[in-house]
Amino acid sequence: xxxxxxxxxxxxxxxxxxxxxxxxxxxxxxxxxxxxxxxxxxxxxxxxxxxxxxxxxxxxxxxxxxxxxxxxxxxxxxxxxxxxxxxxxxxxxxxxxxxxxxxxxxxxxxxxxxxxxxxxxxxxxxxxxxxxxxxxxxxxxxxxxxxxxxxxxxxxxxxxxxxxxxxxxxxxxxxxxxxxxxxxxxxxxxxxxxxxxxxxxxxxxxxxxxxxxxxxxxxxxxxxxxxxxxxxxxxxxxxxxxxxxxxxxxxxxxxxxxxxxxxxxxxxxxxxxxxxxxxxxxxxxxxxxxxxxxxxxxxxxxxxxxxxxxxxxxxx
Numbered sequence: 001x002x003x004x005x006x007x008x009x010x011x012x013x014x015x016x017x018x019x020x021x022x023x024x025x026x027x028x029x030x031x032x033x034x035x036x037x038x039x040x041x042x043x044x045x046x047x048x049x050x051x052x053x054x055x056x057x058x059x060x061x062x063x064x065x066x067x068x069x070x071x072x073x074x075x076x077x078x079x080x081x082x083x084x085x086x087x088x089x090x091x092x093x094x095x096x097x098x099x100x101x102x103x104x105x106x107x108x109x110x111x112x113x114x115x116x117x118x119x120x121x122x123x124x125x126x127x128x129x130x131x132x133x134x135x136x137x138x139x140x141x142x143x144x145x146x147x148x149x150x151x152x153x154x155x156x157x158x159x160x161x162x163x164x165x166x167x168x169x170x171x172x173x174x175x176x177x178x179x180x181x182x183x184x185x186x187x188x189x190x191x192x193x194x195x196x197x198x199x200x201x202x203x204x205x206x207x208x209x210x211x212x213x214x215x216x217x218x219x220x221x222x223x224x225x226x227x228x229x230x231x232x233x234x235x236x237x238x239x240x241x242x243x244x245x246x247x248x249x250x251x252x253x254x255x256x257x258x259x260x261x262x263x264x265x266x267x268x269x270x271x272x273x274x275x276x277x278x279x280x281x282x283x284x285x286x287x288x289x290x291x292x293x294x295x296x297x298x299x300x301x302x303x304x305x306x307x308x309x310x311x312x313x314x315x316x
Contacts, residue, residue, distance in 0.1 A: 002079040002093075003039060005032040009072045018070035025062065025108045029092045032076040033112070055114045058087065062110040066096075073097045075104065087115040121149040125281075134159065134288070150191040150274075151281055157187035158285060173293045180289055184282045191278065195271050202267070205260035213253020220246025 013024050037044060037055075048054045068074060075095045082089040090112045095104040128137060141156040161183035165176050224242025 002077040002091075003032065003036040005035045005076045005078070006097075007031065007074045007076055009068050009070055009074065011070065013068075014070050020068040020072075022064055022067075025064070025094055025110070026060065028074065028076045028094055029078075029110060029112060030057075032078045032092060033090060033114070036078040053116055055116060057112060058115040059113040060110060062108060064108050066105070066107050068094070068096060068107050073099070074107070081111075087113060089113050121151045121277075124149055124152040124155070128155070134292075138163075151278060153191065154184050154187045154278060154282065155285060158184040158282075158289070162289065173290065176293060177286060177290055181282070181286055184285070188275075188278055188282060192271070192275055195274065199264060199267060199271070202260045202264040206257050206264055209253045209257035209260065210250075211253070213250040213257075216249025216253070217246045220249060 007028055009020060011018075013020050015021055034044065044054065073096075075097055077093045077095065079091045080088060081091045092110050092112055093106060094108040096107050097104060124141075127140075138156060138159040141152050141159075144152070158180040162176055162180040165179050170176060221243055224239070224246060227242065228239065
């Protein structure tokens with residue numbers, strides 16, 4: 001059943017002639033999708049704060065049949081057509097609600113493909129490679145420590161350790177780089193452990209469930225044959241019901257194991273991909289630290305403390 005969201009047409013939605021501009025149907029569809037998710041208990045701002053991800057429109061195909069006009073009342077629908085590993089496809093329609101009769105006339109229909117992206121990591125990477133000063137990035141990461149993404153926390157760990165070593169007047173580039181790298185590795189391992197926290201449960205369900213089902217089957221067959229021992233004459237009609245009931249346990253075990261194995265493989269593949277991306281970032285950031293250390297002044301003015309001024313990730 002499609003989700004329905006009512007919309008009234010105002011002057012802000014139309015041109016001077018009172019006809020809705022065609023691009024506004026995309027806005028109507030977006031509102032209906034948002035309210036559909038809200039009706040399912042999915043609030044997008046809370047979702048981004050909790051998971052760091054968000055839905056984005058990856059593609060849209062629209063067909064316009066007739067225009068809506070000022071003061072029209074529309075019903076915009078949203079229906080899930082496909083759901084994938086990291087995205088979904090929705091069929092949406094804009095229907096004119098005829099005054100008085102309540103009849104509905106199709107004005108526009110579309111097929112919207114929405115994808116899921118890790119907004120926090122993507123946003124941080126964009127800022128990191130945009131030429132922003134590393135000191136500014138670190139200050140932002142420190143303020144956003146509670147809601148930052150994994151990559152931002154790894155970066156903050158490396159910068160924090162580097163600055164602590166500089167405060168102790170350690171100037172050897174090798175020591176500074178090793179300290180920052182160890183701090184990033186420790187943070188990386190914490191992020192990886194957090195991502196893998198539920199994988200062991202899926203692995204246990206996938207491996208143990210068939211044996212639990214097999215045990216239930218053996219137990220059921222044993223009781224079936226024990227009951228048959230009291231009968232004078234045994235036929236297929238008397239044997240089959242007990243064995244069939246026993247085999248249900250095997251089916252239930254497989255029913256639990258197969259989805260668990262599929263989910264385990266999917267999450268393990270995603271975690272491996274994320275881990276490779278984070279390891280690559282650690283190496284890239286280490287190279288940037290080394291490059292910045294190579295161009296810093298060898299001596300600070302007399303009486304001044306240690307400095308840790310950096311350029312951007314793309315500058316020298």
